[in-house]
Amino acid sequence: MTSIPLTSPQGAPSDTSSAADGRIGENALRPDGTLKVTGEFAYASDLWMDEMVWGTTVRSPHPHARIVSIDIGPALATPGVYAVLTAEDVPGANAVGLEHEDQPVLAETVVRYKGEPVAIVAADHPEIARQAAKKVVVEYDVLEAVTDARAALDPASVQLRPSGNVVRHLKVRKGEELPTAAVVVSLDFEVGMQDQAFLGPESGLAVPAEDGGVDLYVATQWLHVDQRQVCSALGLPPEKVRLSLSGVGGAFGGREDLSMHVHACLLAMHTNKPVKMVYNREESFYGHVHRHPATMSYEFGAEPDGMLVYGRAEILFDGGAYASSTGAVVGNGGTLGLGPYRFPNVHIDCYGVYTNNPPCGAMRGFGCVQAAFAHEALMDALAERVGVSPAAIRKLNGVREGDVNITGQVIDSAAPCEELVQILLDMPLPAERSGADLLSLPGGVANSTHGEGVVRGVGYALTYKNVGFSEGFDDYSTARVRLQVIGGEAVASVHTAAAEVGQGLITVEQQICRTELGVGRVVVHPKNTQVGSGGSTSASRQTYVTGGAVKAACEAVRARVLAAAAQVCGHTADDLALDGGKVVARSGEVVLDLAELLGDAELFADEGVEETVEWRHRPTEAVDPETGQGNAHVQYAFSAHRAVVDVDVDLGLVKVVALDTAQDVGKAINPDAVLGQIQGGSTQGMGLALMEEIVVKDGHIMNPSFTDYLIPTILDTPPMLIKILEYADPHAPYGVRGVGEPPTISSGPAVAAAIRQATGKALRRVPIRPEHITGT
Amino acid sequence: MAALRTGQPDDPTVSTVGIRVNDEMSELTVDNRTSLLDALREHLGLTGAKKGCDHGQCGACTVLIDGRRANSCLQLAVMVDGQDVTTIEGLGAAEDLHPVQRAFLDRDAYQCGYCTPGQICSAVGAIAEAGAGWPSAVTPADSLGIEGTAGLDASEVRERMSGNLCRCAAYVNIVPAVLDAAREVSA
Ligand code: FES
Ligand code: FES
Numbered sequence: 017m018t019s020i021p022l023t024s025p026q027g028a029p030s031d032t033s034s035a036a037d038g039r040i041g042e043n044a045l046r047p048d049g050t051l052k053v054t055g056e057f058a059y060a061s062d063l064w065m066d067e068m069v070w071g072t073t074v075r076s077p078h079p080h081a082r083i084v085s086i087d088i089g090p091a092l093a094t095p096g097v098y099a100v101l102t103a104e105d106v107p108g109a110n111a112v113g114l115e116h117e118d119q120p121v122l123a124e125t126v127v128r129y130k131g132e133p134v135a136i137v138a139a140d141h142p143e144i145a146r147q148a149a150k151k152v153v154v155e156y157d158v159l160e161a162v163t164d165a166r167a168a169l170d171p172a173s174v175q176l177r178p179s180g181n182v183v184r185h186l187k188v189r190k191g192e193e194l195p196t197a198a199v200v201v202s203l204d205f206e207v208g209m210q211d212q213a214f215l216g217p218e219s220g221l222a223v224p225a226e227d228g229g230v231d232l233y234v235a236t237q238w239l240h241v242d243q244r245q246v247c248s249a250l251g252l253p254p255e256k257v258r259l260s261l262s263g264v265g266g267a268f269g270g271r272e273d274l275s276m277h278v279h280a281c282l283l284a285m286h287t288n289k290p291v292k293m294v295y296n297r298e299e300s301f302y303g304h305v306h307r308h309p310a311t312m313s314y315e316f317g318a319e320p321d322g323m324l325v326y327g328r329a330e331i332l333f334d335g336g337a338y339a340s341s342t343g344a345v346v347g348n349g350g351t352l353g354l355g356p357y358r359f360p361n362v363h364i365d366c367y368g369v370y371t372n373n374p375p376c377g378a379m380r381g382f383g384c385v386q387a388a389f390a391h392e393a394l395m396d397a398l399a400e401r402v403g404v405s406p407a408a409i410r411k412l413n414g415v416r417e418g419d420v421n422i423t424g425q426v427i428d429s430a431a432p433c434e435e436l437v438q439i440l441l442d443m444p445l446p447a448e449r450s451g452a453d454l455l456s457l458p459g460g461v462a463n464s465t466h467g468e469g470v471v472r473g474v475g476y477a478l479t480y481k482n483v484g485f486s487e488g489f490d491d492y493s494t495a496r497v498r499l500q501v502i503g504g505e506a507v508a509s510v511h512t513a514a515a516e517v518g519q520g521l522i523t524v525e526q527q528i529c530r531t532e533l534g535v536g537r538v539v540v541h542p543k544n545t546q547v548g549s550g551g552s553t554s555a556s557r558q559t560y561v562t563g564g565a566v567k568a569a570c571e572a573v574r575a576r577v578l579a580a581a582a583q584v585c586g587h588t589a590d591d592l593a594l595d596g597g598k599v600v601a602r603s604g605e606v607v608l609d610l611a612e613l614l615g616d617a618e619l620f621a622d623e624g625v626e627e628t629v630e631w632r633h634r635p636t637e638a639v640d641p642e643t644g645q646g647n648a649h650v651q652y653a654f655s656a657h658r659a660v661v662d663v664d665v666d667l668g669l670v671k672v673v674a675l676d677t678a679q680d681v682g683k684a685i686n687p688d689a690v691l692g693q694i695q696g697g698s699t700q701g702m703g704l705a706l707m708e709e710i711v712v713k714d715g716h717i718m719n720p721s722f723t724d725y726l727i728p729t730i731l732d733t734p735p736m737l738i739k740i741l742e743y744a745d746p747h748a749p750y751g752v753r754g755v756g757e758p759p760t761i762s763s764g765p766a767v768a769a770a771i772r773q774a775t776g777k778a779l780r781r782v783p784i785r786p787e788h789i790t791g792t
Numbered sequence: 793m794a795a796l797r798t799g800q801p802d803d804p805t806v807s808t809v810g811i812r813v814n815d816e817m818s819e820l821t822v823d824n825r826t827s828l829l830d831a832l833r834e835h836l837g838l839t840g841a842k843k844g845c846d847h848g849q850c851g852a853c854t855v856l857i858d859g860r861r862a863n864s865c866l867q868l869a870v871m872v873d874g875q876d877v878t879t880i881e882g883l884g885a886a887e888d889l890h891p892v893q894r895a896f897l898d899r900d901a902y903q904c905g906y907c908t909p910g911q912i913c914s915a916v917g918a919i920a921e922a923g924a925g926w927p928s929a930v931t932p933a934d935s936l937g938i939e940g941t942a943g944l945d946a947s948e949v950r951e952r953m954s955g956n957l958c959r960c961a962a963y964v965n966i967v968p969a970v971l972d973a974a975r976e977v978s979a
Contacts, residue, residue, distance in 0.1 A: 027839070045897065052905030053893040055840025055880030059906060062839035215844045215852055215959045216906040265842070265906030266959050297845040455930050455947070462929075518904025518960055688900045692962060696903060699961035722849035722957065730963040731954045 025065045025221055025290065027058030028233060029260055029542035031509075032522060039531040040750060043688040046523045047540060048516075059263035060235035061294050063221040068290035069098055071276070071283045072145040074135040074152045075302060076127035079163065079337075079372040079715025080176075081156035083125055083134070091137060091151040096144040098287045100152060102135045105282060108251030112274055114241065114377070118177075119338040121249045121278045127156070128176065129337035129374055130715050131302030138283040138291055161372040163715045165334035166311065168369040176337075176370045183335050183368040184343045186350035188644030190422055191361030197317025197325035201397045205314065205390040206781040208709035209334075210307035212379050213727050216265015218303050219294040222280035229256025230281045235264040237271045239513045240549035249278045250285070254545070257281070261543035267517040268700070269378030270304040272554055273340050301720035305340045305377030306710055308333040308368070310349070310386035314394050317361075322402040324413050326361035327354040327422070331387060333368040333376070340377030342368035347487050348383030351423050351639065351648045355391035356433055356480040357413040362422045364644065372715045378554055380700060381760040384481045389705075389782055392477045392765035396772070406476045406769065407437050410656075414478060424645040427652060429753075430743030432680050433478055436656035439678040439739045440476060446660055446674045446735075448472070458664045458671035460731075469666035472673070475769025478656045479762040482649035483754030484557040488638040491557070491650075492630055494548030495525075495565035496541075499533055499573050499614060500624025506597050506610040508533050508570075511541035514550025514562035519756060520689040521558050525566050527685060532570030534594030535610070548630055556653060556754025559685055564749040565631035572627035580619045581608055634747060651745060655679035655758035657698065657766035663774040668786025670706055670771055675699075675763060676737040682745045682753030690755050694738050697759030703728045705764035705771075709783050809873040813838065814882025822869045829853045831869035832879060840880035840909045844957070851956035854910035854917075855879045861917030863955075880909035883916065891976040892916050892969070899969035903960035911956045915970045918952040919944075919977050928952050941978040944971060 032051075038044020051057035088100040103110055103124040110124060111117040123134045135152045139145035162168045168181040175181055220234030229252060236242050239259045247257045264271070276293040283291040295303045311332045317325040331349045335342035350366035379385075399409035414433025420426055449456050449470065457463045457470060485491035496511040508529040516522045526538040543550070550562050574594055581599045582589040585607045592607065593600055599608040614620055639646035660674040675698050684690045707726040711718040719725045744751025764782065772779050775789055808821045813836060820835050829846070832838045832855070841864055844852035848866040855864045856878040864877075884890035892915045895901070902908040922944050925937035930951045938948065949970045950963075958966065 026837075043900075046900075048905070049897050049902075050886045050889075052902055052908050053889065053896045053912060054884065054886055055838075055909045056886075057905055058839065059842070061843065062833075064837070064839075213959050214904070214906075215850060215957065216842065216904065217844070264904060265844075266904040268959070294843075297847065297849075460929065518902075518906075520903070692900055692903055692960075692965065695964040696961040699963065700959075721847060722845050723847070727957060727959060728961065728963075729954050729957060730950045730966060733950075733961060733963040736964055 025063045025223065025233060027063040029262060031539050031541060033537060033539040034526065035537040038527050040527045040685045044523050044527050044686055046520055047526060048522065057263055059216050059265050060219040060233065061216060063233055063262055063292060065290040068221065068292050069138045069140050069287060070142040070145045071136055071138050071280050071291045071293040072142065072149050073133045073279060074137065074149045076123065076130060076132040076134055078127060078156055078158050079130045080159040080161035081127050082159060083123060083127065084155040084157050086135060087153040088135065090153065091148040094144065094148040094151060096140045097148045098138045098289065099283055100135060100137050101282055101286060105286065106249055108249045110249065112245040112249055112278065113339055114273060114341050115343045116339040129372055131374065132337065133279065136279045136283055138287050161715045163371055163373055165332050165369050165371055168371045169367060181370045183339050183370060184346040186346050186366045186644055187642060188350050188362055188364035188422060190424065195317060195326040195361040198320045199318045199401055200315060201394055201401055202315035203390065203394055203397060203780060205312045205393060207310045207386040207389055208783055209309040209712060210379060210704045210708050211301065211710050211725060212268035212270030212304065213725065214266030214268055214270055217295040217297060217300040218275040220262060220276055220280055221290055221292045222284035223290045224284045224288050227256060229258065230284055231258045232277060232281055233260045233262040234277055235262050235271060237267050237515050237517060237554055238552035239515065239543065239545050241552065242274060242277055243545050245274055246278050246281055250281055259545045261515055264515060264517040267553065268380045269382065269554055272378045272552060273305050275303045297722060298720045301710065301717055302374065305375045307379035308335060308345055308376040308386065312387065312390040314390045316394050316398055318398055318402065320402060322398060322404055322409050322412055324357055324359050327359045328363045329353055331366040334371055334373055335368045336371055336373045336375035338375040340375050342376065345383040348482065349387050350644055352384050352480065352482060353387035354422055355388065356415050356478060356654060358415055358419055359422050373712050374717060380697065381481065381757050382555065384479065384761045385704065385764065388477065388479045388761045388765045389768060392769060393780065396769055407441050410437050410476065410478045423639055423648050425647045425649065429745040429747065430680055431652065431654060432741060432743060433654060436654060436678040437476065437478060440656055440658040440676060443658065443676050443737050449662055458662050458669035459667060463667065465664060465666055467664065470662050470664050471774045473661050473663060473770040473774025475659045475766045475773055476656065477762045477765035477769060479758065480652045480654045481757050481761055483560060483651040483653050484555050484633055486636050486649045488636055491551060491561060492632040493550045493562040493565040494628065494630045495562065495569040496547050496626065496628040497529065497566065497569035497573050498624055498626040499577060501611045501614045504611060505537060506535050506614055507537045507539060508535050509539040509541055510566055511547045512550045512562050512565065513543050513545060513547050514558050515543060515553040517553050519693060520686060521562065523689060524559050524563055524685050528563060528566045529570055532567060533574060535597055556756045559752050560748055560754055561633060563752060564633065565629055567749050568631045569627050569629040572629055573625050576625050581613055651748060651753060653753045653758045655762045657762040659766035659770040661767065661770040661774055663771055663789060665775055665789060668789035672702060672734045672767060675702060675734050677759060677762065678739040678741065679758055680741040680743050680753060681755050682748060683742050683751040684740055685750065685752060690740060691738055693756045694759045695736055697756060698736060698763040699728050699733050701760040701763030702767050705767040705782050705784060707783050807870045809870055811872055812876045814878055824870055826869045827865050828867040828869050828872055829864040832864060838879050838881055842906055842909055844906065851914060852907050852910040854913040854956065856913055856917055859920060861914050880913055883912065890916065892973040895969040895973040899965045899972065901965040901969035902962050907956060907958045911958065911966060914953060914956045915973060918970065919974045922974065923978065941974040944974050
């Protein structure tokens with residue numbers, strides 16, 4: 017049975033309720049909005065228990081080394097220290113991971129990347145814990161590190177795993193083996209390592225429970241997959257490891273893997289005290305996976321008019337030291353890596369490899385972001401070669417509904433490529449820069465030129481992304497919905513484990529309940545493992561999948577309520593609906609008051625009507641290992657961007673003047689939230705094109721701070737014209753199409769294209785740095 | 793929490809400071825190295841100000857010290873002895889929101905909300921600075937200063953709010969939120 021900790025921490029999540037209006041399609045306000053603007057919303061870093069102690073992590077200074085010995089004595093002797101634990105203290109399996117359990121909770125005999133956890137310390141103050149951590153004496157025997165992904169592919173290289181260095185090699189083959197074409201264009205492209213850089217660093221609080229289990233409050237994207245891994249590491253059954261979602265300060269993929277989860281639990285169980293762990297910014301750069309850096313070689317063949325004949329690509333992702341979700345990233349890179357275009361003939365090899373670099377995994381756009389830079393640069397090269405505009409080449413080749421894509425899957429809902437590009441063409445362009453205004457220069461007024469070398473460029477990009485988990489994954493979500501009378505009012509409550517990370521999922525859950533159950537007040541239960549899995553808050557899937565589960569649970573509740581209503585009112589259940597807190601007939605006649613009906617003790621128990629539903633989207637298939645053919649994805653989401661830039665070619669500085677976009681969202685459940693996702697996603701994609709890179713030298717991160725890892729500020733973020741299309745997907749609840757990732761995929765390539773257009777330079781690497789533009 | 797080395801009254805590594813926080817006088821004994829941010833969050837239980845970097849790089853910890861905005865992670869608690877500190881908790885409550893808080897809600901100028909307390913405190917400070925005529929880097933050089941809050945436009949707001957990072961990039965909505973609030977504050 018579930019046991020609730022005797023005292024729950026300050027800042028533990030509680031019910032979020034709101035009676036505000038807002039059904040689907042309306043701009044319902046976020047139920048947690050007031051808490052967020054008043055500073056009352058508690059994030060994982062705000063959790064507090066008076067008796068708690070603080071945990072910290074000892075990390076490897078080497079990218080690859082054998083651990084000769086660990087002496088915890090001096091650390092343990094530090095006054096204020098409660099525990100120092102190493103791999104020996106992991107009671108269960110010392111191996112966790114999303115796809116492969118290949119990552120130790122604490123390194124045992126070998127460290128495989130710089131920053132890998134080796135020991136953990138608990139003390140009564142965070143600074144004492146950190147000082148003690150420095151006293152853990154680890155003797156290393158440094159090994160040769162593999163820090164180049166290309167070298168890792170070479171069988172002669174050091175093999176980091178018994179199975180070799182390749183995590184996954186996906187082949188996609190379609191049509192002729194060696195097709196020829198009148199026009200051939202090719203290029204190599206390189207994408208640097210991007211960081212999610214969520215503003216709220218990793219944190220959580222583990223509380224030992226009387227039943228020998230543990231309660232973990234944590235900021236995460238997927239409670240149940242965390243629970244599975246924590247259970248396995250602790251050697252405990254799921255009922256003894258209870259997770260609750262604490263306030264999440266952004267995620268973007270970086271919280272899909274474990275960070276401090278098991279460490280805090282181990283320390284809590286060892287000390288029998290609540291243990292809080294909070295990473296600082298530098299540690300956060302080591303504490304989560306990043307976006308895979310990629311090197312890519314592409315070749316497209318086309319007819320003289322630009323119609324594509326074939327696409328060839330070799331894509332190489334550096335997965336770093338542990339697999340994380342590299343396999344699925346390779347899946348996306350391979351199956352989606354040529355972009356939303358019609359290719360009769362295809363030959364793709366997509367690899368993800370182990371190295372001794374920082375581990376890479378999920379980040380918004382997941383494998384499509386990297387490939388998009390290459391295929392969009394190549395589409396521009398093709399347009400130039402055949403003498404048509406970038407927009408025209410995309411309109412000519414863009415996939416349409418009913419087409420068969422490169423893995424042999426029929427695209428069976430809207431694929432409005434042509435229309436998206438046309439919308440961008442029809443949008444007004446920003447005014448020309450006025451030469452006199454020094455403030456408008458790239459780099460601003462502190463610029464040391466007067467803009468003599470400033471040129472404007474315009475670039476386009478068209479991309480797509482799968483929504484939901486693919487390749488046969490059993491992708492589902494669970495929702496528990498209850499309708500009951502509280503204070504004389506019919507109130508719905510909804511309980512899912514699907515993580516709200518700022519995207520607005522709880523608003524959507526409320527909107528669905530209001531729409532389906534016709535009530536005003538909807539209580540959102542805290543997210544925890546006391547309900548079935550909601551799946552991951554990633555792959556732009558929650559509105560679709562958890563939205564589908566909430567809708568289905570509402571329908572089940574409604575069916576019971578209307579069946580009961582039919583018994584008492586003489587209408588058939590089919591003739592009844594719920595609206596405005598009433599049971600109404602199709603004719604519009606108000607038949608019963610819902611609160612009164614629910615209050616009828618003969619019909620319903622006190623706790624009202626409750627239904628729990630596990631909901632799945634239609635299944636996908638694993639692709640054929642030799643050809644990559646198969647119905648790999650459940651849905652595709654399309655977006656296009658147009659970027660306008662001013663580039664100072666003397667200084668290498670870029671100012672993005674406009675970043676306009678069009679995207680098909682199927683159905684905007686909450687239009688304001690859709691806009692927010694598009695603005696945020698566009699900005700992150702622009703960041704990768706212009707400034708964001710974790711610089712890794714010989715396995716060492718050179719810039720783990722916000723001084724040296726730059727993310728766009730409000731000054732870097734241009735105005736955005738946004739056009740949303742709503743072509744309902746007939747297979748999806750309400751016709752929704754995932755929203756969060758597509759803008760991150762199309763915005764960066766559009767910015768890169770605009771800079772190429774302005775400068776005439778090839779620019780085959782992102783982020784584009786000033787020296788790439790000036791050639792100095 | 794066990795304070796770091798509270799020691800004896802004559803311990804030179806600790807100090808007792810008096811800070812007026814959100815109109816309430818607080819006396820606290822802190823290790824001299826305690827930042828104002830940690831003093832607020834860990835000694836006074838005011839967790840509204842957030843720690844995004846602890847190095848003055850993100851603005852999530854912005855508070856108002858004697859009415860001026862500051863990164864509280866870059867101030868030692870002992871430096872603000874005797875001063876007035878306003879945090880997000882002191883600006884307005886759910887039933888009585890400050891115009892900037894209201895405008896952030898209305899404009900959906902946040903997503904995860906982690907940067908929001910800092911953004912809001914920063915905006916309150918920025919509006920006050922404009923009200924006092926302080927120029928910014930984008931105020932035309934030939935003017936004496938900005939013409940009060942009425943002189944704020946999108947580019948002034950962007951410049952003045954550029955010390956507050958938002959990784960969710962709610963920036964496009966933060967600009968009109970600050971402009972809305974500036975109009976209301978000056979009205
Ligand atoms: S926490 Fe103070 S500026 Fe980032
Ligand atoms: S709202 Fe998430 S960082 Fe600004």
